[in-house]
Amino acid sequence: MNRPSVPSVVVPLLTALVTLGVLTAWTAAGNAGRPARLSIPEGRVLIPSGTEATAAFFTLRNTGGADDVLTGVTGPAGHRAMLSRTVDIGHNARSMAMVRGATVPAGDALTMTPTTLDVMVSPPPRLAPGDRLTFTLHFRDSPPRTVRARAVRPGG
Numbered sequence: 436m437n438r439p440s441v442p443s444v445v446v447p448l449l450t451a452l453v454t455l456g457v458l459t460a461w462t463a464a465g466n467a468g469r470p471a472r473l474s475i476p477e478g479r480v481l482i483p484s485g486t487e488a489t490a491a492f493f494t495l496r497n498t499g500g501a502d503d504v505l506t507g508v509t510g511p512a513g514h515r516a517m518l519s520r521t522v523d524i525g526h527n528a529r530s531m532a533m534v535r536g537a538t539v540p541a542g543d544a545l546t547m548t549p550t551t552l553d554v555m556v557s558p559p560p561r562l563a564p565g566d567r568l569t570f571t572l573h574f575r576d577s578p579p580r581t582v583r584a585r586a587v588r589p590g591g
Contacts, residue, residue: 469500471577473539478547478584480568483559488531491516491554491570491584492547497539504536504575505545508554511568519555531555536575562586 478493491510497503510516518534537552539545547553554570562568566586573579 471497471501471503471539471541471574472499473497473503473574473577473580475572475580475582477567478570478582479587480556480562480584481549481589482562482564482586484589486558488555488557489559489562490519490549491556491568492549493554493570493572493582493584494547495539495545495572497541497543497545500541501576502541503539503577505539505572506536506575507573509571509573509579510554510556511560511570514560515557516570517555518552520552521550539574564588 474496475493478491480491481489483489495505505518508516508518518537519531520534522530522532524530534552537545545552556568560568564586567583568586569581569583571579571581
């Protein structure tokens with residue numbers, strides 16, 4: 436009868452014990468089972484320079500222990516709002532691409548900017564500096580969050 440050698444038994448056993456120790460420490464630190472905990476301060480919406488669309492930007496902070504996913508956005512009545520991303524299409528040209536979702540990482544933030552992720556609003560509403568628009572952000576795991584964005588001039 437062939438018995439496994441001592442080293443071939445010890446390595447998996449030590450690996451299991453180390454893994455169990457790490458998981459125990461993670462749980463003891465309060466990280467196990469903590470859902471996403473989102474906070475979203477007031478965002479910004481650009482005063483439109485044209486008649487096709489404008490963009491809004493938010494910073495979504497997640498102090499929870501699990502990632503969540505921003506899956507969509509509802510904008511002001513009469514205006515279509517959608518998640519979009521700027522993509523290079525070559526020859527120094529850029530285009531907008533719709534985004535199905537964006538991860539809000541646990542213990543971190545998702546920050547929207549004009550060169551990354553944003554909320555495209557079409558047609559753009561008439562806005563003056565300081566006006567506010569209301570949006571509802573939708574998530575995979577968290578309940579929808581109603582947030583406001585203050586109108587600013589581009590670059591402001």
